[in-house]
């Protein structure tokens with residue numbers, strides 16, 4: 124895998140389809156979908172339940188493979204990687220906030236984060252510990268809670284730890300499926316601020332959400348229905364996204380048009 128380009132397309136999906144077979148019937152979840160994502164872009168995916176949003180995230184991140192079509196990361200087809208290289212790709216370049224990727228029950232909060240932070244790349248432990256502390260502070264996980272095991276956390280706390288774990292390696296692409304689904308307004312803002320910052324710093328962020336406030340943070344909002352992108356709303360970059368009325372009216376207008 125080559126070095127990440129400084130600009131241009133970081134992730135490209137060409138004519139991807141995903142089909143599942145149920146009782147002899149085929150269910151087409153993604154249908155001939157094309158998508159180009161620019162390095163550093165903050166892309167939001169919205170759409171009705173069952174539209175294929177999570178499936179799209181799984182396929183784009185190499186967690187699952189498309190039935191047809193190709194995904195390229197930085198110009199290299201990830202479908203051509205053998206299982207070991209694919210694991211390396213995910214470890215070195217991707218961060219995940221997916222419901223299916225649970226925290227490890229046998230590790231404390233801090234160790235869950237460090238386990239990912241110390242994987243693969245040679246990084247100084249002290250530096251990883253410092254960064255973990257900084258990120259945990261940012262999402263409001265107190266020092267006293269960092270020795271706790273996942274079973275002792277609320278759903279919202281676990282979700283915030285999962286966000287920190289996804290960011291600890293400064294991955295090129297952060298895939299976040301409903302990262303604020305279990306959070307109150309204050310914690311949501313903390314998580315969304317962090318995602319905005321990493322994107323401003325050049326990392327690419329992909330967020331699936333049903334929440335308008337979360338969607339307002341995106342540079343571009345895609346609307347997925349029946350496995351295809353039915354439209355997109357380019358909001359552009361804006362720091363104070365939640366208080367920008369023009370941005371809100373453009374997004375709500377777009378979502379009305381999409382039948383949301």
Ligand SMILES: Nc1ncnc2c1ncn2[C@@H]1O[C@H](COP(=O)(O)OP(=O)(O)OP(=O)(O)O)[C@@H](O)[C@H]1O
Nearest residue numbers: 143144150152170171172173174175176177178179
């Ligand atoms: N592994 C699987 N095997 C069979 N069907 C699947 C599988 N994964 C997803 N599906 C089906 O694909 C469809 C799309 O699911 P997906 O989770 O991608 O939708 P979504 O847009 O993320 O929905 P939601 O907003 O409710 O999370 C659903 O009908 C789901 O049942």
